Amino acid sequence: MSDAAQPTAAEVRAAADAVKTALDRHLRAVERRTGDDDPAVFDAFNALAAAAEVYDELLYDRHDEVTPFEIPAAQDPLPPYAGPEEPHAVSVLIRRDYAVAEPARLLAQAQRVADLDPDGRDDEAGAGVHAALGVVFGEYEADEIASRHLEFGLEEGDSTLWVTAVDDLPEPGEWLAAPFDEADPALVVCRFDVSAVFDEEDELDGDPDGAVPQRT
Structure with a gap:
């Protein structure tokens, strides 16, 4: 980053103050929570995450330094x-x-389905990954695929x-x-x-x- 684009020391200090404010807000919300899905806690969490991310970026850009904290992603509460x-x-x-991690395994599984089909699906099974996905997902229930996904190369x-x-x-x-x-x-x-x-x-x-x- 060029010197002209670097944040000022005042901007970094302001970001640090924003983190402190967000920490206090988050603690107050936790202390006053009304239940597991208290929206005030979620809002305070997201504000803290956003403030910490800004501070971390400015600190690195200005001083080439990082914080010792893992900044969590903002939650999307119900x-x-x-x-x-x-x-x-x-x-x-x-x-x-x-992800189709092993296309060859997927194609082989589709071919096995085709071989057991009395009507024959050889053309579909051998037509590529797109067709093999149709054969596999057409043959097996979604829950079975979820439990056996590795067998299908997924x-x-x-x-x-x-x-x-x-x-x-x-x-x-x-x-x-x-x-x-x-x-x-x-x-x-x-x-x-x-x-x-x-x-x-x-x-x-x-x-x-x-x-x-x-x-x-």
Whole structure:
């Protein structure tokens, strides 16, 4: 960075003061928390994370120095639950991401499916990764693929599961074209996220699965 673009010493000092203010705000919010999903605590956490990140960057740019703290990413909290107290139905929204880590393994698994199909799917199975994904995901349930993903040459990415309350089940076929468009965070009964960003924290806490419940 050029000297002209470097932050001033006053800017670095102001950023440090902002961290101190954010620390005090976060502590006050924690001391006064009203529950596990208290929005004041989440807001204070995010403000502290943002202030610490700014200070860390300015400190490095001005003095070529870093802080000894790992700056957490800002959390995206659920809003307070606003659904029915006694839901008559629930919708379960699931997203799982995979990387195609071993294409050859995926193609081999698709070929095995094709070999067992009396109608024959050799053309599909051998047409490349795109077609092999269609064969595999068309043959196996999503939960089975999740438990056996390594066999299919897949590598797990982030995943999330939301259980949302609804008064009544929608009409058949009503939401199939856009299944997540009407998901309302205020109606989430509970949510479980799994991500590599939680791995280090969860290992320290003794939770190897990395599942982070957002509301129970």
